[in-house]
Amino acid sequence: MKYQDEYRDQSLVGEALEEIRRVVTRPWTLMEICGGQTHAIMRHGIDQLLPTEIELVHGPGCPVCVTPVELVDKALAIASQPDVIFTSYGDMLRVPGTGMDLFTVRARGGDVRVVYSPLDAVRIAQQNPQRQVVFFAIGFETTAPANIMSVLQAQALGLTNYSILVSHVRVPPALHAILGSVHNRVQGFLLAGHVCAVMGYHEYPPIAAQYQTPMTVTGFEPLDIVRGILHTVRMLEAGRVSVENAYSRVVTYEGNQAAQQTIRRVFTECDRKWRGIGVIPNSGWRLRPEFEAFDAEVKFDLQAIQPEESPLCIAGQILQGLKKPPDCAAFGVQCTPESPLGATMVSSEGACAAYYRYRRPG
Numbered sequence: 023m024k025y026q027d028e029y030r031d032q033s034l035v036g037e038a039l040e041e042i043r044r045v046v047t048r049p050w051t052l053m054e055i056c057g058g059q060t061h062a063i064m065r066h067g068i069d070q071l072l073p074t075e076i077e078l079v080h081g082p083g084c085p086v087c088v089t090p091v092e093l094v095d096k097a098l099a100i101a102s103q104p105d106v107i108f109t110s111y112g113d114m115l116r117v118p119g120t121g122m123d124l125f126t127v128r129a130r131g132g133d134v135r136v137v138y139s140p141l142d143a144v145r146i147a148q149q150n151p152q153r154q155v156v157f158f159a160i161g162f163e164t165t166a167p168a169n170i171m172s173v174l175q176a177q178a179l180g181l182t183n184y185s186i187l188v189s190h191v192r193v194p195p196a197l198h199a200i201l202g203s204v205h206n207r208v209q210g211f212l213l214a215g216h217v218c219a220v221m222g223y224h225e226y227p228p229i230a231a232q233y234q235t236p237m238t239v240t241g242f243e244p245l246d247i248v249r250g251i252l253h254t255v256r257m258l259e260a261g262r263v264s265v266e267n268a269y270s271r272v273v274t275y276e277g278n279q280a281a282q283q284t285i286r287r288v289f290t291e292c293d294r295k296w297r298g299i300g301v302i303p304n305s306g307w308r309l310r311p312e313f314e315a316f317d318a319e320v321k322f323d324l325q326a327i328q329p330e331e332s333p334l335c336i337a338g339q340i341l342q343g344l345k346k347p348p349d350c351a352a353f354g355v356q357c358t359p360e361s362p363l364g365a366t367m368v369s370s371e372g373a374c375a376a377y378y379r380y381r382r383p384g
Contacts, residue, residue, distance in 0.1 A: 031245050038248040039071055042255055046075045050258050051207050052251060053200070053343045055193060056214035057084030057371025058242055064380040066244045068251075076251065079207065079343035080376075082196050082296060083214050085161045086113045086369035087341060089189045090295040091329040094119035097187055100156055100322050101127045101134050107150060109143040110158040112136045116359075116368040120330045140172035140186070147176065147184040156318045159186040164216045166190055166307065167281040170288045173309070173316045187318040188308055191294050193217050194225045195305035200342055201233040208343050210254040212240040212247070215269040222277025226265045234263050241269040288313055297365060298331070298338025335364035340373050347377040354378060 054060055060080045063069050069078050082088050098119045101108035108124070115124040115136065128134040133153075137143050140157050147155035159169040169186060176184040193214065200206055213223065218239045230237050236257035240250030250268045257264060267273055285307070294306025309317045334352040339345040347353050347366070357363040359378060366372035 031243070035245050035248050038245070038252050042076065042248070042252050043073045045252070045259055046073055046255055047259060049075045049077065050209050050255060051077045051079060051343075052210045052212060052254055053079050053081045053208040054212040054240070054247070055081040055083040055197075056212075056216070056242075057087065057369065057373065057376075058216075059083075059212060059214065059240065059247060060373050061371060061376045062242050062244065062247060064376040068244060068247055072251070076255065079346070080340065080373040081200070081211075081343060082299065082341040083162065083193065083217075084341075084366065084369050084371040084373070085165070085189070085191065086117060087337065087365045087372050088191055088296040088299070089114070089117065089160050089365065090297045091119055091331050092295065092327060093187065093189045094123075095327045095329050096319065096322075096324045097124065097158055098122060098127055099324050099327065100187065100318060101132045102130075103154075103322075105153050107133045107135060107146055107153050107155045108158070109135050109137045109146060109155065111138075111160070113369050113371075114158055114160065116362060117365045118332070118362055118368075120328075140169050141175060144172050144175050144179070144181070144184055147181050148179065151183060154183050154185070154321070157184075157186045158189070160189040162191055162193060162214070162217050163221045163285075164214075164219075166285050166289065167220065167278075170284055173288060173313055174284075176316060177313075182315070185316045185318040185321050186309075189294075190289065190307040191296065191302075192291075192305050192307065194229060195302050196296070197226075197229050199299070199302045199305075201229070201235060203342065205342075205344055208235065210235060210258050211237040212250045212254065213237050213265075215239055215241040215246070215273055218267075218269070218273040218277065220278050220281050222275050223265055223267065223273065224275055224277070230263050230265050236263050237265045239265070239267045239269045239273050241272065296338075296341070298335065298341060300338075332363040337364040337366040337374070340366060347374040350374075
């Protein structure tokens with residue numbers, strides 16, 4: 023049955039690709055928002071199977087990639103303190119800050135631990151009441167509910183030694199930043215299905231209308247992605263602006279109302295700096311004042327940090343769809359997964375990592 027399903031999906035992918043070839047009459051530039059979609063596109067060769075009229079550029083939907091150097095440096099400063107257990111997802115350990123990364127801190131004796139859930143960090147805090155435990159809470163809307171639940175769990179347990187270093191960003195303000203730029207090249211968007219599974223897609227129709235840019239909610243399997251491209255190309259060719267849902271088995275217009283309510287209870291919107299891009303207004307979340315006891319930035323008072331980023335890294339332009347990884351002079355030379363200059367080369371969702379791994383020339 024598994025092989026029959028795979029054969030059926032391959033056949034349907036072929037049919038969708040053929041329909042794209044039939045429909046398209048002129049060049050179009052589409053952006054997939056999510057770094058997970060970027061890697062799926064490269065891994066399955068979808069970019070090479072599309073007609074030459076369709077160009078895919080890669081968006082800022084990689085939470086590791088857009089975490090600003092300032093916050094990475096704050097993480098390094100906190101993790102270097104002797105009474106701290108610093109916990110994080112594995113991707114963040116190789117992300118370069120100013121002069122080093124979390125692996126370097128661990129090599130120098132810092133207690134840096136990889137966890138697979140923020141609730142793992144809460145358990146570590148329970149087991150180590152004499153030490154401060156910090157979780158690096160990065161992510162888009164997708165991971166916000168789990169990170170919030172760790173705060174609520176720590177509060178319910180009466181833990182005073184648990185906090186989170188928050189680096190949460192939101193997709194809709196990023197679309198405003200991309201589409202509102204005088205340098206914008208994007209004519210249609212593939213929206214991230216997992217973000218929309220949490221938040222729905224009710225925020226996107228006003229953005230599509232404002233910038234006259236069609237969008238399609240898209241999943242992560244090859245068939246999902248190709249169908250998302252087909253939906254978007256059909257709208258472009260017809261001159262129709264809308265937001266369509268090609269991932270209806272997972273996503274609804276309203277999204278997960280319970281998750282959204284929990285987010286509003288614990289987080290509030292704030293301006294947020296994106297690595298390589300700059301500050302995007304109202305593009306992030308931070309803890310509300312009533313949860314300040316769980317805010318690592320408040321607890322550790324790290325205001326004097328002076329971050330520096332490699333002048334060779336063009337990740338900000340890549341994340342806005344203005345350039346591709348091979349356009350960077352350092353790509354594959356000074357910047358590799360073993361010695362990265364930017365987060366896009368080390369993240370499992372980074373565009374540079376995808377081009378390097380799957381040997382795309384650009």
